Amino acid sequence: MSESTQSTTAVTGESEVADLCRDLIRIDTSNYGNNEGPGERAAAEYVAEKLAEVGVEAKIIESAKGRASAVARIEGEDRSRPGLLIHGHTDVVPANAEDWTHHPFSGEVADGCVWGRGAVDMKDMDAMTLAVIRERLRTGRKPPRDIVLAFLADEEAGGTYGARYLVDRHPDLFEGVTEAIGEVGGFSFTVNDDLRLYLIETAEKGMHWMRLTVEGTAGHGSMTNDDNAITELCEAVARLGRHKFPVRVTKTVRAFLDELSDALGVELDPEDMDATLAKLGGIAKLIGATLRNTAQPTMLGSGYKVNVIPGEATAHVDGRFLPGLEDEFLAELDSVLGPRVRREDVHADKAYETSFDGALVDAMQSALRAEDPIARAVPYCLSGGTDAKSFSDLGIRCFGFAPLRLPPELDFAGMFHGVDERVPVDGLQFGVRVLDRFLDGC
Incomplete structure:
Protein backbone atom coordinates (compact mmCIF):
# COMPACT_ATOMS: atom_id res chain seq x y z
CA MET A 1 0.00 0.00 0.00
CA PHE A 189 -15.08 -23.28 21.99
CA THR A 190 -15.71 -25.03 18.69
CA VAL A 191 -17.92 -28.09 19.13
CA ASN A 192 -18.27 -28.96 15.43
CA ASP A 193 -18.76 -27.32 12.04
CA ASP A 194 -22.28 -26.28 13.02
CA LEU A 195 -21.78 -25.04 16.58
CA ARG A 196 -19.44 -22.77 18.49
CA LEU A 197 -20.03 -22.17 22.15
CA TYR A 198 -19.07 -18.81 23.64
CA LEU A 199 -18.45 -19.05 27.37
CA ILE A 200 -19.86 -16.11 29.36
CA GLU A 201 -18.53 -15.87 32.88
CA THR A 202 -21.37 -15.56 35.41
CA ALA A 203 -19.52 -16.90 38.45
CA GLU A 204 -16.03 -17.12 39.85
CA LYS A 205 -14.42 -18.90 42.75
CA GLY A 206 -13.40 -17.11 45.90
CA MET A 207 -9.83 -17.12 47.10
CA HIS A 208 -7.73 -17.71 50.15
CA TRP A 209 -4.07 -17.08 49.39
CA MET A 210 -2.51 -18.26 52.60
CA ARG A 211 0.72 -18.75 54.47
CA LEU A 212 1.20 -22.01 56.36
CA THR A 213 3.61 -22.09 59.29
CA VAL A 214 4.95 -24.91 61.41
CA GLU A 215 7.14 -24.29 64.44
CA GLY A 216 9.60 -26.93 65.56
CA THR A 217 12.79 -27.31 67.55
CA ALA A 218 15.88 -25.64 66.14
CA GLY A 219 19.18 -27.44 66.33
CA HIS A 220 22.39 -28.59 64.69
CA GLY A 221 21.99 -30.27 61.31
CA SER A 222 24.20 -33.20 62.38
CA MET A 223 21.90 -34.16 65.24
CA THR A 224 18.76 -36.30 65.22
CA ASN A 225 15.61 -34.22 65.56
CA ASP A 226 12.11 -35.60 65.97
CA ASP A 227 10.58 -32.11 65.93
CA ASN A 228 11.85 -30.84 62.58
CA ALA A 229 9.57 -28.05 61.34
CA ILE A 230 10.49 -28.69 57.70
CA THR A 231 9.56 -32.37 57.93
CA GLU A 232 6.23 -31.62 59.56
CA LEU A 233 5.37 -28.89 57.09
CA CYS A 234 6.38 -30.91 54.04
CA GLU A 235 4.24 -33.81 55.12
CA ALA A 236 1.26 -31.50 55.54
CA VAL A 237 1.89 -29.79 52.20
CA ALA A 238 2.21 -33.15 50.47
CA ARG A 239 -1.11 -34.29 51.94
CA LEU A 240 -2.76 -31.09 50.73
CA GLY A 241 -1.17 -31.26 47.29
CA ARG A 242 -2.48 -34.78 46.75
CA HIS A 243 -5.89 -34.16 48.30
CA LYS A 244 -8.95 -34.23 46.03
CA PHE A 245 -11.80 -32.13 47.32
CA PRO A 246 -15.22 -33.64 46.58
CA VAL A 247 -17.17 -32.67 43.48
CA ARG A 248 -19.69 -29.92 44.16
CA VAL A 249 -21.95 -28.90 41.28
CA THR A 250 -23.01 -25.26 41.69
CA LYS A 251 -25.86 -23.57 39.85
CA THR A 252 -23.59 -22.13 37.16
CA VAL A 253 -21.61 -25.32 36.65
CA ARG A 254 -24.84 -27.34 36.36
CA ALA A 255 -26.14 -24.88 33.76
CA PHE A 256 -22.88 -25.14 31.79
CA LEU A 257 -22.86 -28.93 31.86
CA ASP A 258 -26.52 -29.02 30.78
CA GLU A 259 -25.79 -26.70 27.86
CA LEU A 260 -22.72 -28.69 26.88
CA SER A 261 -24.58 -32.00 27.16
CA ASP A 262 -27.22 -30.65 24.82
CA ALA A 263 -24.61 -29.33 22.38
CA LEU A 264 -22.62 -32.58 22.32
CA GLY A 265 -25.66 -34.81 22.42
CA VAL A 266 -24.20 -36.85 25.29
CA GLU A 267 -24.69 -37.01 29.02
CA LEU A 268 -21.92 -35.40 31.05
CA ASP A 269 -21.47 -36.79 34.53
CA PRO A 270 -19.67 -34.42 36.92
CA GLU A 271 -18.97 -37.37 39.22
CA ASP A 272 -16.90 -38.98 36.43
CA MET A 273 -14.26 -36.29 36.03
CA ASP A 274 -12.05 -38.08 33.54
CA ALA A 275 -14.87 -38.81 31.10
CA THR A 276 -16.33 -35.35 31.43
CA LEU A 277 -13.08 -33.46 30.93
CA ALA A 278 -12.06 -35.66 28.01
CA LYS A 279 -14.97 -34.17 26.08
CA LEU A 280 -13.97 -30.56 26.76
CA GLY A 281 -10.74 -30.34 24.77
CA GLY A 282 -8.76 -27.15 25.34
CA ILE A 283 -11.16 -25.65 27.86
CA ALA A 284 -10.80 -28.56 30.27
CA LYS A 285 -8.16 -26.59 32.20
CA LEU A 286 -10.62 -23.78 32.81
CA ILE A 287 -13.62 -25.95 33.58
CA GLY A 288 -12.08 -28.84 35.51
CA ALA A 289 -11.24 -26.74 38.56
CA THR A 290 -14.81 -25.42 38.79
CA LEU A 291 -16.17 -28.82 39.80
CA ARG A 292 -14.53 -28.74 43.23
CA ASN A 293 -12.67 -26.53 45.68
CA THR A 294 -8.90 -26.50 45.21
CA ALA A 295 -5.78 -25.74 47.25
CA GLN A 296 -2.45 -25.76 45.43
CA PRO A 297 0.89 -25.40 47.24
CA THR A 298 2.94 -22.80 45.38
CA MET A 299 5.90 -21.74 47.56
CA LEU A 300 8.15 -23.22 50.27
CA GLY A 301 10.63 -21.45 52.50
CA SER A 302 12.77 -22.22 55.53
CA GLY A 303 16.23 -22.08 57.00
CA TYR A 304 19.33 -20.01 56.43
CA LYS A 305 22.25 -22.46 56.60
CA VAL A 306 22.72 -26.08 55.56
CA ASN A 307 23.90 -27.26 58.98
CA VAL A 308 21.15 -25.53 60.98
CA ILE A 309 17.74 -27.09 61.53
CA PRO A 310 15.37 -24.09 61.53
CA GLY A 311 12.79 -23.51 64.20
CA GLU A 312 10.15 -22.54 61.67
CA ALA A 313 9.08 -23.52 58.15
CA THR A 314 6.57 -21.80 55.90
CA ALA A 315 4.64 -22.54 52.72
CA HIS A 316 2.17 -20.62 50.59
CA VAL A 317 -1.00 -22.06 49.15
CA ASP A 318 -3.42 -20.78 46.51
CA GLY A 319 -6.84 -21.81 47.80
CA ARG A 320 -10.02 -21.37 45.73
CA PHE A 321 -13.57 -22.15 46.81
CA LEU A 322 -16.83 -22.37 44.89
CA PRO A 323 -19.71 -19.96 45.55
CA GLY A 324 -21.45 -20.88 48.79
CA LEU A 325 -18.77 -23.32 49.93
CA GLU A 326 -16.23 -21.20 51.83
CA ASP A 327 -16.94 -22.68 55.28
CA GLU A 328 -16.82 -26.23 53.93
CA PHE A 329 -13.54 -25.48 52.16
CA LEU A 330 -11.80 -24.08 55.22
CA ALA A 331 -12.99 -26.91 57.50
CA GLU A 332 -11.75 -29.55 55.06
CA LEU A 333 -8.47 -27.68 54.59
CA ASP A 334 -7.77 -27.65 58.33
CA SER A 335 -8.63 -31.33 58.57
CA VAL A 336 -6.08 -32.20 55.88
CA LEU A 337 -3.33 -29.96 57.26
CA GLY A 338 -3.61 -31.15 60.85
CA PRO A 339 -3.21 -29.36 64.20
CA ARG A 340 0.49 -28.49 63.89
CA VAL A 341 -0.03 -26.16 60.93
CA ARG A 342 -0.95 -22.55 61.53
CA ARG A 343 -2.57 -20.83 58.55
CA GLU A 344 -3.13 -17.14 57.91
CA ASP A 345 -4.54 -15.33 54.91
CA VAL A 346 -2.21 -13.33 52.68
CA HIS A 347 -5.15 -12.24 50.54
CA ALA A 348 -8.76 -13.37 50.69
CA ASP A 349 -11.77 -12.52 48.59
CA LYS A 350 -15.30 -13.75 48.19
CA ALA A 351 -16.80 -15.94 45.50
CA PRO A 373 -24.21 -17.54 12.88
CA ILE A 374 -23.24 -20.78 14.66
CA ALA A 375 -22.62 -19.03 17.99
CA ARG A 376 -24.33 -20.11 21.18
CA ALA A 377 -23.65 -18.30 24.44
CA VAL A 378 -23.46 -20.41 27.61
CA PRO A 379 -22.71 -19.53 31.25
Whole structure:
Protein backbone atom coordinates (compact mmCIF):
# COMPACT_ATOMS: atom_id res chain seq x y z
CA MET A 1 0.00 0.00 0.00
CA SER A 2 1.41 3.39 -0.95
CA GLU A 3 1.77 6.30 1.45
CA SER A 4 -0.90 8.28 -0.44
CA THR A 5 -3.33 5.39 -0.10
CA GLN A 6 -2.55 4.98 3.58
CA SER A 7 -3.13 8.67 4.27
CA THR A 8 -6.64 8.57 2.81
CA THR A 9 -7.69 5.27 4.38
CA ALA A 10 -10.15 5.83 7.23
CA VAL A 11 -9.05 4.55 10.62
CA THR A 12 -11.54 2.09 12.07
CA GLY A 13 -11.70 0.06 15.23
CA GLU A 14 -10.87 -3.08 13.30
CA SER A 15 -7.91 -1.49 11.54
CA GLU A 16 -6.27 -0.15 14.70
CA VAL A 17 -7.08 -2.75 17.35
CA ALA A 18 -3.96 -4.85 16.73
CA ASP A 19 -1.72 -1.78 16.96
CA LEU A 20 -3.40 -0.70 20.19
CA CYS A 21 -2.83 -4.19 21.59
CA ARG A 22 0.82 -4.13 20.50
CA ASP A 23 1.38 -0.71 22.07
CA LEU A 24 -0.07 -1.86 25.38
CA ILE A 25 1.99 -5.06 25.41
CA ARG A 26 5.16 -3.03 24.83
CA ILE A 27 4.49 -1.14 28.06
CA ASP A 28 5.97 -3.41 30.73
CA THR A 29 3.46 -3.49 33.58
CA SER A 30 4.73 -6.65 35.28
CA ASN A 31 3.14 -7.13 38.69
CA TYR A 32 5.41 -9.02 41.08
CA GLY A 33 2.93 -8.80 43.92
CA ASN A 34 5.31 -6.89 46.18
CA ASN A 35 4.84 -3.35 44.83
CA GLU A 36 8.35 -3.34 43.34
CA GLY A 37 7.48 -3.64 39.64
CA PRO A 38 7.25 -0.85 37.07
CA GLY A 39 3.62 -0.12 37.93
CA GLU A 40 0.83 0.82 35.56
CA ARG A 41 1.30 4.59 35.30
CA ALA A 42 2.65 4.50 31.74
CA ALA A 43 -0.25 2.31 30.58
CA ALA A 44 -2.79 4.59 32.27
CA GLU A 45 -1.25 7.62 30.54
CA TYR A 46 -1.35 5.80 27.19
CA VAL A 47 -5.04 5.01 27.64
CA ALA A 48 -5.78 8.59 28.67
CA GLU A 49 -3.95 9.90 25.60
CA LYS A 50 -5.89 7.63 23.25
CA LEU A 51 -9.19 8.69 24.80
CA ALA A 52 -8.22 12.36 24.72
CA GLU A 53 -7.68 12.08 20.95
CA VAL A 54 -11.43 11.45 20.57
CA GLY A 55 -12.56 14.02 23.13
CA VAL A 56 -12.80 11.95 26.31
CA GLU A 57 -11.07 13.07 29.49
CA ALA A 58 -9.86 10.21 31.66
CA LYS A 59 -8.96 10.57 35.32
CA ILE A 60 -5.67 8.97 36.29
CA ILE A 61 -5.81 7.88 39.91
CA GLU A 62 -2.74 6.65 41.78
CA SER A 63 -3.21 4.48 44.84
CA ALA A 64 0.55 4.35 45.45
CA LYS A 65 3.58 5.55 43.53
CA GLY A 66 3.26 4.27 39.98
CA ARG A 67 0.14 2.20 40.72
CA ALA A 68 -2.30 4.02 38.47
CA SER A 69 -5.74 3.36 37.02
CA ALA A 70 -7.52 5.39 34.33
CA VAL A 71 -11.29 5.95 34.52
CA ALA A 72 -13.57 7.81 32.10
CA ARG A 73 -17.30 8.26 31.64
CA ILE A 74 -18.92 8.54 28.21
CA GLU A 75 -22.36 10.08 28.11
CA GLY A 76 -25.09 7.97 26.55
CA GLU A 77 -28.15 8.94 24.56
CA ASP A 78 -30.45 8.27 27.50
CA ARG A 79 -28.80 9.42 30.70
CA SER A 80 -31.80 8.35 32.78
CA ARG A 81 -30.85 4.72 32.19
CA PRO A 82 -28.42 2.91 34.53
CA GLY A 83 -24.83 2.94 33.37
CA LEU A 84 -22.63 0.09 32.12
CA LEU A 85 -19.07 -0.47 33.32
CA ILE A 86 -16.44 -1.90 30.98
CA HIS A 87 -13.38 -2.78 33.03
CA GLY A 88 -9.99 -4.23 32.22
CA HIS A 89 -6.67 -4.41 34.02
CA THR A 90 -3.39 -3.20 32.55
CA ASP A 91 -0.99 -5.11 34.82
CA VAL A 92 0.41 -8.48 33.77
CA VAL A 93 2.23 -11.33 35.47
CA PRO A 94 6.01 -11.38 34.93
CA ALA A 95 7.59 -13.22 32.01
CA ASN A 96 11.04 -14.71 31.39
CA ALA A 97 12.03 -13.69 27.86
CA GLU A 98 14.35 -16.70 27.44
CA ASP A 99 11.35 -19.05 27.53
CA TRP A 100 9.43 -17.30 24.72
CA THR A 101 9.46 -17.70 20.95
CA HIS A 102 9.03 -13.92 20.62
CA HIS A 103 10.03 -11.44 23.30
CA PRO A 104 7.11 -11.09 25.74
CA PHE A 105 7.16 -7.28 25.61
CA SER A 106 7.75 -6.88 21.88
CA GLY A 107 4.12 -7.02 20.75
CA GLU A 108 5.35 -8.82 17.66
CA VAL A 109 2.87 -9.93 15.00
CA ALA A 110 3.66 -13.41 13.68
CA ASP A 111 1.60 -16.27 12.29
CA GLY A 112 -1.49 -14.07 12.32
CA CYS A 113 -1.23 -13.36 16.05
CA VAL A 114 -0.12 -10.56 18.35
CA TRP A 115 2.40 -12.11 20.75
CA GLY A 116 3.32 -10.93 24.21
CA ARG A 117 2.56 -10.91 27.90
CA GLY A 118 -1.00 -9.67 28.29
CA ALA A 119 -2.15 -10.68 24.81
CA VAL A 120 -4.96 -12.72 26.39
CA ASP A 121 -4.77 -11.50 30.00
CA MET A 122 -5.94 -8.92 29.29
CA LYS A 123 -4.53 -6.21 27.06
CA ASP A 124 -6.51 -7.73 24.20
CA MET A 125 -9.77 -6.60 25.82
CA ASP A 126 -8.24 -3.24 26.76
CA ALA A 127 -7.34 -2.73 23.09
CA MET A 128 -10.75 -3.87 21.82
CA THR A 129 -12.49 -1.51 24.24
CA LEU A 130 -10.32 1.43 23.17
CA ALA A 131 -10.79 0.60 19.49
CA VAL A 132 -14.58 0.43 19.74
CA ILE A 133 -14.94 3.59 21.81
CA ARG A 134 -12.55 5.56 19.62
CA GLU A 135 -14.38 4.61 16.43
CA ARG A 136 -17.80 5.38 17.88
CA LEU A 137 -16.71 8.80 19.08
CA ARG A 138 -14.87 9.63 15.85
CA THR A 139 -18.12 8.97 13.98
CA GLY A 140 -20.38 10.67 16.53
CA ARG A 141 -22.15 7.50 17.72
CA LYS A 142 -23.09 7.78 21.36
CA PRO A 143 -23.86 4.60 23.28
CA PRO A 144 -27.51 4.12 24.30
CA ARG A 145 -26.59 4.71 27.96
CA ASP A 146 -23.65 5.99 29.98
CA ILE A 147 -20.50 3.90 29.72
CA VAL A 148 -17.84 3.99 32.42
CA LEU A 149 -14.43 2.76 31.29
CA ALA A 150 -11.95 1.55 33.90
CA PHE A 151 -8.40 0.48 33.02
CA LEU A 152 -7.14 -0.86 36.31
CA ALA A 153 -3.97 -1.52 38.24
CA ASP A 154 -3.04 -4.56 40.29
CA GLU A 155 -5.64 -7.16 39.28
CA GLU A 156 -2.95 -9.84 39.13
CA ALA A 157 -2.23 -9.39 42.85
CA GLY A 158 -5.83 -9.12 44.03
CA GLY A 159 -6.70 -5.55 43.05
CA THR A 160 -5.67 -3.84 46.28
CA TYR A 161 -4.10 -0.92 44.36
CA GLY A 162 -6.70 -0.96 41.58
CA ALA A 163 -10.36 -1.96 41.66
CA ARG A 164 -10.47 -2.39 45.44
CA TYR A 165 -8.95 1.04 45.97
CA LEU A 166 -11.39 2.73 43.58
CA VAL A 167 -14.43 0.99 45.05
CA ASP A 168 -13.40 1.95 48.59
CA ARG A 169 -12.08 5.47 47.96
CA HIS A 170 -13.82 6.66 44.77
CA PRO A 171 -17.21 4.93 44.50
CA ASP A 172 -18.64 8.12 42.98
CA LEU A 173 -16.86 7.24 39.73
CA PHE A 174 -19.33 4.38 39.31
CA GLU A 175 -22.48 6.23 40.34
CA GLY A 176 -25.54 4.92 38.54
CA VAL A 177 -23.76 1.85 37.17
CA THR A 178 -25.73 -1.39 37.59
CA GLU A 179 -23.99 -3.83 35.20
CA ALA A 180 -20.46 -4.57 34.06
CA ILE A 181 -18.46 -6.63 31.60
CA GLY A 182 -14.84 -7.62 32.00
CA GLU A 183 -12.33 -10.37 31.34
CA VAL A 184 -12.28 -14.16 30.85
CA GLY A 185 -15.55 -14.62 29.04
CA GLY A 186 -17.00 -14.46 25.56
CA PHE A 187 -14.29 -16.65 24.00
CA SER A 188 -15.21 -19.49 21.67
CA PHE A 189 -15.08 -23.28 21.99
CA THR A 190 -15.71 -25.03 18.69
CA VAL A 191 -17.92 -28.09 19.13
CA ASN A 192 -18.27 -28.96 15.43
CA ASP A 193 -18.76 -27.32 12.04
CA ASP A 194 -22.28 -26.28 13.02
CA LEU A 195 -21.78 -25.04 16.58
CA ARG A 196 -19.44 -22.77 18.49
CA LEU A 197 -20.03 -22.17 22.15
CA TYR A 198 -19.07 -18.81 23.64
CA LEU A 199 -18.45 -19.05 27.37
CA ILE A 200 -19.86 -16.11 29.36
CA GLU A 201 -18.53 -15.87 32.88
CA THR A 202 -21.37 -15.56 35.41
CA ALA A 203 -19.52 -16.90 38.45
CA GLU A 204 -16.03 -17.12 39.85
CA LYS A 205 -14.42 -18.90 42.75
CA GLY A 206 -13.40 -17.11 45.90
CA MET A 207 -9.83 -17.12 47.10
CA HIS A 208 -7.73 -17.71 50.15
CA TRP A 209 -4.07 -17.08 49.39
CA MET A 210 -2.51 -18.26 52.60
CA ARG A 211 0.72 -18.75 54.47
CA LEU A 212 1.20 -22.01 56.36
CA THR A 213 3.61 -22.09 59.29
CA VAL A 214 4.95 -24.91 61.41
CA GLU A 215 7.14 -24.29 64.44
CA GLY A 216 9.60 -26.93 65.56
CA THR A 217 12.79 -27.31 67.55
CA ALA A 218 15.88 -25.64 66.14
CA GLY A 219 19.18 -27.44 66.33
CA HIS A 220 22.39 -28.59 64.69
CA GLY A 221 21.99 -30.27 61.31
CA SER A 222 24.20 -33.20 62.38
CA MET A 223 21.90 -34.16 65.24
CA THR A 224 18.76 -36.30 65.22
CA ASN A 225 15.61 -34.22 65.56
CA ASP A 226 12.11 -35.60 65.97
CA ASP A 227 10.58 -32.11 65.93
CA ASN A 228 11.85 -30.84 62.58
CA ALA A 229 9.57 -28.05 61.34
CA ILE A 230 10.49 -28.69 57.70
CA THR A 231 9.56 -32.37 57.93
CA GLU A 232 6.23 -31.62 59.56
CA LEU A 233 5.37 -28.89 57.09
CA CYS A 234 6.38 -30.91 54.04
CA GLU A 235 4.24 -33.81 55.12
CA ALA A 236 1.26 -31.50 55.54
CA VAL A 237 1.89 -29.79 52.20
CA ALA A 238 2.21 -33.15 50.47
CA ARG A 239 -1.11 -34.29 51.94
CA LEU A 240 -2.76 -31.09 50.73
CA GLY A 241 -1.17 -31.26 47.29
CA ARG A 242 -2.48 -34.78 46.75
CA HIS A 243 -5.89 -34.16 48.30
CA LYS A 244 -8.95 -34.23 46.03
CA PHE A 245 -11.80 -32.13 47.32
CA PRO A 246 -15.22 -33.64 46.58
CA VAL A 247 -17.17 -32.67 43.48
CA ARG A 248 -19.69 -29.92 44.16
CA VAL A 249 -21.95 -28.90 41.28
CA THR A 250 -23.01 -25.26 41.69
CA LYS A 251 -25.86 -23.57 39.85
CA THR A 252 -23.59 -22.13 37.16
CA VAL A 253 -21.61 -25.32 36.65
CA ARG A 254 -24.84 -27.34 36.36
CA ALA A 255 -26.14 -24.88 33.76
CA PHE A 256 -22.88 -25.14 31.79
CA LEU A 257 -22.86 -28.93 31.86
CA ASP A 258 -26.52 -29.02 30.78
CA GLU A 259 -25.79 -26.70 27.86
CA LEU A 260 -22.72 -28.69 26.88
CA SER A 261 -24.58 -32.00 27.16
CA ASP A 262 -27.22 -30.65 24.82
CA ALA A 263 -24.61 -29.33 22.38
CA LEU A 264 -22.62 -32.58 22.32
CA GLY A 265 -25.66 -34.81 22.42
CA VAL A 266 -24.20 -36.85 25.29
CA GLU A 267 -24.69 -37.01 29.02
CA LEU A 268 -21.92 -35.40 31.05
CA ASP A 269 -21.47 -36.79 34.53
CA PRO A 270 -19.67 -34.42 36.92
CA GLU A 271 -18.97 -37.37 39.22
CA ASP A 272 -16.90 -38.98 36.43
CA MET A 273 -14.26 -36.29 36.03
CA ASP A 274 -12.05 -38.08 33.54
CA ALA A 275 -14.87 -38.81 31.10
CA THR A 276 -16.33 -35.35 31.43
CA LEU A 277 -13.08 -33.46 30.93
CA ALA A 278 -12.06 -35.66 28.01
CA LYS A 279 -14.97 -34.17 26.08
CA LEU A 280 -13.97 -30.56 26.76
CA GLY A 281 -10.74 -30.34 24.77
CA GLY A 282 -8.76 -27.15 25.34
CA ILE A 283 -11.16 -25.65 27.86
CA ALA A 284 -10.80 -28.56 30.27
CA LYS A 285 -8.16 -26.59 32.20
CA LEU A 286 -10.62 -23.78 32.81
CA ILE A 287 -13.62 -25.95 33.58
CA GLY A 288 -12.08 -28.84 35.51
CA ALA A 289 -11.24 -26.74 38.56
CA THR A 290 -14.81 -25.42 38.79
CA LEU A 291 -16.17 -28.82 39.80
CA ARG A 292 -14.53 -28.74 43.23
CA ASN A 293 -12.67 -26.53 45.68
CA THR A 294 -8.90 -26.50 45.21
CA ALA A 295 -5.78 -25.74 47.25
CA GLN A 296 -2.45 -25.76 45.43
CA PRO A 297 0.89 -25.40 47.24
CA THR A 298 2.94 -22.80 45.38
CA MET A 299 5.90 -21.74 47.56
CA LEU A 300 8.15 -23.22 50.27
CA GLY A 301 10.63 -21.45 52.50
CA SER A 302 12.77 -22.22 55.53
CA GLY A 303 16.23 -22.08 57.00
CA TYR A 304 19.33 -20.01 56.43
CA LYS A 305 22.25 -22.46 56.60
CA VAL A 306 22.72 -26.08 55.56
CA ASN A 307 23.90 -27.26 58.98
CA VAL A 308 21.15 -25.53 60.98
CA ILE A 309 17.74 -27.09 61.53
CA PRO A 310 15.37 -24.09 61.53
CA GLY A 311 12.79 -23.51 64.20
CA GLU A 312 10.15 -22.54 61.67
CA ALA A 313 9.08 -23.52 58.15
CA THR A 314 6.57 -21.80 55.90
CA ALA A 315 4.64 -22.54 52.72
CA HIS A 316 2.17 -20.62 50.59
CA VAL A 317 -1.00 -22.06 49.15
CA ASP A 318 -3.42 -20.78 46.51
CA GLY A 319 -6.84 -21.81 47.80
CA ARG A 320 -10.02 -21.37 45.73
CA PHE A 321 -13.57 -22.15 46.81
CA LEU A 322 -16.83 -22.37 44.89
CA PRO A 323 -19.71 -19.96 45.55
CA GLY A 324 -21.45 -20.88 48.79
CA LEU A 325 -18.77 -23.32 49.93
CA GLU A 326 -16.23 -21.20 51.83
CA ASP A 327 -16.94 -22.68 55.28
CA GLU A 328 -16.82 -26.23 53.93
CA PHE A 329 -13.54 -25.48 52.16
CA LEU A 330 -11.80 -24.08 55.22
CA ALA A 331 -12.99 -26.91 57.50
CA GLU A 332 -11.75 -29.55 55.06
CA LEU A 333 -8.47 -27.68 54.59
CA ASP A 334 -7.77 -27.65 58.33
CA SER A 335 -8.63 -31.33 58.57
CA VAL A 336 -6.08 -32.20 55.88
CA LEU A 337 -3.33 -29.96 57.26
CA GLY A 338 -3.61 -31.15 60.85
CA PRO A 339 -3.21 -29.36 64.20
CA ARG A 340 0.49 -28.49 63.89
CA VAL A 341 -0.03 -26.16 60.93
CA ARG A 342 -0.95 -22.55 61.53
CA ARG A 343 -2.57 -20.83 58.55
CA GLU A 344 -3.13 -17.14 57.91
CA ASP A 345 -4.54 -15.33 54.91
CA VAL A 346 -2.21 -13.33 52.68
CA HIS A 347 -5.15 -12.24 50.54
CA ALA A 348 -8.76 -13.37 50.69
CA ASP A 349 -11.77 -12.52 48.59
CA LYS A 350 -15.30 -13.75 48.19
CA ALA A 351 -16.80 -15.94 45.50
CA TYR A 352 -19.26 -14.37 43.07
CA GLU A 353 -22.24 -15.68 41.12
CA THR A 354 -25.07 -14.15 39.11
CA SER A 355 -27.76 -15.63 36.88
CA PHE A 356 -27.53 -16.02 33.11
CA ASP A 357 -30.49 -13.90 32.09
CA GLY A 358 -31.67 -10.38 31.40
CA ALA A 359 -31.35 -7.77 28.67
CA LEU A 360 -27.55 -7.61 28.91
CA VAL A 361 -27.23 -11.34 28.29
CA ASP A 362 -29.67 -11.03 25.38
CA ALA A 363 -27.47 -8.29 23.91
CA MET A 364 -24.39 -10.52 24.20
CA GLN A 365 -26.13 -13.41 22.47
CA SER A 366 -27.50 -11.21 19.68
CA ALA A 367 -24.13 -9.55 19.02
CA LEU A 368 -22.34 -12.91 18.88
CA ARG A 369 -24.88 -14.47 16.53
CA ALA A 370 -24.78 -11.48 14.21
CA GLU A 371 -21.04 -12.00 13.69
CA ASP A 372 -20.99 -15.80 14.00
CA PRO A 373 -24.21 -17.54 12.88
CA ILE A 374 -23.24 -20.78 14.66
CA ALA A 375 -22.62 -19.03 17.99
CA ARG A 376 -24.33 -20.11 21.18
CA ALA A 377 -23.65 -18.30 24.44
CA VAL A 378 -23.46 -20.41 27.61
CA PRO A 379 -22.71 -19.53 31.25
CA TYR A 380 -19.65 -20.83 33.06
CA CYS A 381 -17.77 -20.43 36.33
CA LEU A 382 -14.20 -19.12 36.32
CA SER A 383 -11.74 -21.08 38.44
CA GLY A 384 -9.78 -17.90 39.21
CA GLY A 385 -10.91 -14.42 40.17
CA THR A 386 -11.23 -10.98 38.60
CA ASP A 387 -11.95 -7.39 39.56
CA ALA A 388 -15.65 -8.26 39.32
CA LYS A 389 -15.49 -9.20 43.00
CA SER A 390 -14.72 -5.62 43.99
CA PHE A 391 -17.32 -4.04 41.72
CA SER A 392 -20.03 -6.41 42.93
CA ASP A 393 -19.68 -4.74 46.34
CA LEU A 394 -21.28 -1.66 44.74
CA GLY A 395 -24.29 -3.72 43.71
CA ILE A 396 -23.02 -4.03 40.14
CA ARG A 397 -23.99 -7.22 38.31
CA CYS A 398 -20.82 -8.48 36.62
CA PHE A 399 -20.16 -10.71 33.62
CA GLY A 400 -17.03 -11.91 31.86
CA PHE A 401 -17.47 -10.84 28.22
CA ALA A 402 -14.33 -10.17 26.19
CA PRO A 403 -15.46 -11.69 22.87
CA LEU A 404 -12.95 -13.64 20.79
CA ARG A 405 -13.53 -16.17 18.03
CA LEU A 406 -10.58 -18.54 18.30
CA PRO A 407 -9.21 -21.31 16.09
CA PRO A 408 -10.08 -24.72 17.59
CA GLU A 409 -6.42 -25.74 17.86
CA LEU A 410 -5.36 -22.74 19.95
CA ASP A 411 -4.76 -23.62 23.62
CA PHE A 412 -6.40 -20.46 24.91
CA ALA A 413 -6.72 -21.57 28.53
CA GLY A 414 -3.08 -22.67 28.62
CA MET A 415 -1.85 -19.20 27.69
CA PHE A 416 -3.18 -17.49 30.83
CA HIS A 417 0.05 -16.78 32.74
CA GLY A 418 1.80 -19.18 30.36
CA VAL A 419 4.60 -18.97 27.81
CA ASP A 420 4.04 -17.70 24.23
CA GLU A 421 0.83 -15.89 25.08
CA ARG A 422 -0.79 -14.64 21.87
CA VAL A 423 -4.09 -13.59 20.38
CA PRO A 424 -5.18 -13.90 16.72
CA VAL A 425 -5.47 -10.57 14.91
CA ASP A 426 -8.74 -11.67 13.31
CA GLY A 427 -9.96 -12.62 16.79
CA LEU A 428 -9.34 -9.05 17.96
CA GLN A 429 -11.18 -7.70 14.93
CA PHE A 430 -14.08 -10.06 15.61
CA GLY A 431 -14.17 -8.79 19.20
CA VAL A 432 -14.36 -5.18 18.01
CA ARG A 433 -17.35 -5.96 15.80
CA VAL A 434 -19.14 -7.88 18.54
CA LEU A 435 -18.52 -5.25 21.22
CA ASP A 436 -19.77 -2.52 18.88
CA ARG A 437 -23.00 -4.43 18.24
CA PHE A 438 -23.28 -5.22 21.94
CA LEU A 439 -23.09 -1.55 22.88
CA ASP A 440 -25.84 -0.72 20.41
CA GLY A 441 -28.07 -3.37 21.94
CA CYS A 442 -27.32 -2.98 25.63
